[in-house]
Amino acid sequence: MFGQTPSGHTFSLDFCYMEWENDNGYIWALQELKMLFQTPKIPKVIITDREPALNLAIELVFPSSIHNYCTWHISKNLIQNCPKYFKRMIASINSKDYAGSWAYISNNLLLFKKLFFTVWASQHPHLGNQASSCVQSANSYIKSFINNSNGELSKVFQNFKTAIDIQLKPIHHTKGKERV
Incomplete structure (x- = not known):
């Protein structure tokens, strides 16, 4: 420490x-x-x-x-993981696929936004x-x-x-x- x-x-x-x-x-x-x-x-x-x-x-x-x-670790995680989920959201042909990608982003980023x-x-x-x-x-x-x-x-x-x-x-x- x-x-x-x-x-x-x-x-x-x-x-x-x-x-x-x-x-x-x-x-x-x-x-x-x-x-x-x-x-x-x-x-x-x-x-x-x-x-x-x-x-x-x-x-x-x-x-x-x-x-x-x-913030460096968060940025690294975003660069590694969010593009694929964001692309999946954009390319979603049904609401289930969209919801799954949005859930990942929400639960792994937005849930912790205050931190x-x-x-x-x-x-x-x-x-x-x-x-x-x-x-x-x-x-x-x-x-x-x-x-x-x-x-x-x-x-x-x-x-x-x-x-x-x-x-x-x-x-x-x-x-x-x-x-x-």
């Missing part, structure tokens, strides 16, 4: 190794993360892809946080973030400090500490200048 300062600096909040990316795995990871926060300072907005197990965990562990979907369309997503403080792209680059940055997947955990943790120390320098430098 990553955070962002008002001036746009992205920083690592938490990371973990998960054996399984399922309901229980995500619930455990988010419960561990929640213990790091003081109660009034839990995340106000959380942006993710549409991973069902993660969605459930957020709902259970951070029920007062606003959960938005990443990513700017008109609704901007009602909550998200520091201009509607996509997880800054998180993707921050995640890539952290991963660059892991030399291989077979390393000793003590070495991995030392590398993570180095990465975080490097991230914190510009944040500490601008901390006094930032205001929300």
Whole structure:
């Protein structure tokens, strides 16, 4: 999980190794993360892809946080899936075929519109973030400090500490200048 300062600096909040990316795995990871926060300072907005197990965990562990979907992932889904359903709708020769294509679009896009369309997503403080792209680059940055997947955990943790120390320098430098 990553955070962002008002001036746009992205920083690592938490990371973990998960054996399984399922309901229980995500619930455990988010419960561990929640213990790091003081109660009034839990995340106000959380942006993710549409991973069902993660969605459930957020709902259970951070029920007062606003959960938005990443517009990049939504766009990718639209590009991959909607054209074929839209073409099927246009070419439908009966109402059943049309209804099936429209149902896909409605249930996979419009049903969740309040989680990513700017008109609704901007009602909550998200520091201009509607996509997880800054998180993707921050995640890539952290991963660059892991030399291989077979390393000793003590070495991995030392590398993570180095990465975080490097991230914190510009944040500490601008901390006094930032205001929300």
